[in-house]
Amino acid sequence: MAVRNLEVEVRRESGGAVLDLRGEINGFAQEALNAAYAEAEAMNPEAIILNFEGVDYINSTGIALIVGLLARARAAKRRLVAYGLSDHYVEIFNITRLSDFVNVFPDEESALSGAA
Amino acid sequence: MTAPRSGARRTLAELSVPSEPGNERRAMEEVARAVEGLGLPDRTLERLKTAVAEATMNAMEHGNNYRSEAPVVIEVSASEADLSVKLTDEGSGPPAFDSETPDLEAKLEGMQTPRGWGLFLIKSMVDEMSVTGDEHHHTVELVMHLGDRAEGGK
Numbered sequence: 001m002a003v004r005n006l007e008v009e010v011r012r013e014s015g016g017a018v019l020d021l022r023g024e025i026n027g028f029a030q031e032a033l034n035a036a037y038a039e040a041e042a043m044n045p046e047a048i049i050l051n052f053e054g055v056d057y058i059n060s061t062g063i064a065l066i067v068g069l070l071a072r073a074r075a076a077k078r079r080l081v082a083y084g085l086s087d088h089y090v091e092i093f094n095i096t097r098l099s100d101f102v103n104v105f106p107d108e109e110s111a112l113s114g115a116a
Numbered sequence: 117m118t119a120p121r122s123g124a125r126r127t128l129a130e131l132s133v134p135s136e137p138g139n140e141r142r143a144m145e146e147v148a149r150a151v152e153g154l155g156l157p158d159r160t161l162e163r164l165k166t167a168v169a170e171a172t173m174n175a176m177e178h179g180n181n182y183r184s185e186a187p188v189v190i191e192v193s194a195s196e197a198d199l200s201v202k203l204t205d206e207g208s209g210p211p212a213f214d215s216e217t218p219d220l221e222a223k224l225e226g227m228q229t230p231r232g233w234g235l236f237l238i239k240s241m242v243d244e245m246s247v248t249g250d251e252h253h254h255t256v257e258l259v260m261h262l263g264d265r266a267e268g269g270k
Contacts, residue, residue: 027137057141060170060233067223067230074224088162095240096233097220 004056005029008036015112016047016081022054025062037069041076047115048073051108053084063096070101079103083111125195128153132187135176135205143172143190147201150192154199154262164201164260167241170234171203171256179205179254197263198243204255 006029009020017040025033040048048069058066073080083105085093093099105111129150133139144165151164172188180186191202218236222228239245244259 024141059140059166059173060237061173061231063233063237064230067220071224071226071230086162088159088166091159092166092237096218096236101220101224 006032008032010036010039010043012043012045013049013112015115016049016079017041017043017045018049018051018108020051020054024057024059025055025065026057026059027061029062030065033065033069037072041072041078045078047079047081049081049083049108049111049115050102051084051111052082052086052089055084055089058089058092063092063098066098066102070098074101079115081105081111081115083107125193125200128192128194130189130191132189133172133176134184135180135182135186135188136184137176137182139176139188140169140172143188143203144169147190147192151194151199154194156199160260163241164199164258167238167245167258168201168203170238170241171201171258174234175203175205175207175254175256179207194262197261199260199262201258202255203258204253206252207249207254208251209249 004023006021006023006025011018011020019036019040023029037048070080080101081103082093084107085104090099090104093102093104103114105114129146131146133143147168148161148165151161156164175188176182180188186206189204193200216228216232218232219228223230238258242258243261246257248255
């Protein structure tokens with residue numbers, strides 16, 4: 001099975017900068033994820049919103065990458081918000097306690113409202 | 117303590133994957149195919165897939181040092197009572213798992229590395245996990261209880 005490298009597009013919305021993630025969040029995703037996050041930071045939004053609708057696999061290395069983004073967001077006093085996670089990955093966000101620090105919403109509309 | 121097991125055990129699959137980055141997905145999808153006939157609830161299946169992927173990653177990285185010629189051998193079996201997945205690598209010495217319990221706040225404060233979630237995820241996903249080894253191999257066994265499993269249970 002071929003690894004689906006992560007592709008990320010960044011867009012500015014009224015509630016914050018949205019990272020549209022497509023593919024797998026694993027060790028191969030580091031460069032793309034960090035570059036996209038830096039592009040979003042340059043927009044100086046109050047919140048950065050991670051759209052997981054196109055993500056079908058997150059492993060423990062991917063969790064570590066998300067922890068890294070969360071650390072960057074907290075250092076800049078910026079909120080990190082997520083939506084589009086499957087039920088399984090919502091559970092993983094809960095057991096790792098990521099959801100204590102990253103507000104998780106079911107869809108973009110609620111995420112943008114919650115981030116504003 | 118391992119619960120007593122009952123009933124005849126049947127092998128559902130025996131497979132191996134080369135130790136190459138990303139192959140944990142191949143392992144988890146092949147195990148998922150092997151257990152299709154068990155009719156596991158979706159939540160249980162997703163938990164099994166995550167545990168298998170993380171155990172495979174650990175075996176490829178720490179047991180086989182990502183040597184592609186060193187496979188991770190996976191045996192899937194089931195009885196009426198439980199489902200077992202055994203993953204064997206070619207590592208020697210004590211099995212290598214990060215023994216530090218991940219603490220997200222400590223990670224965010226830089227007191228722990230951001231990594232180190234693998235063992236925690238495995239233990240959170242399955243009902244039992246055991247590790248055995250000798251001078252030539254490590255074997256991790258993942259067990260999920262099948263009896264009266266409900267969607268709401270672990």
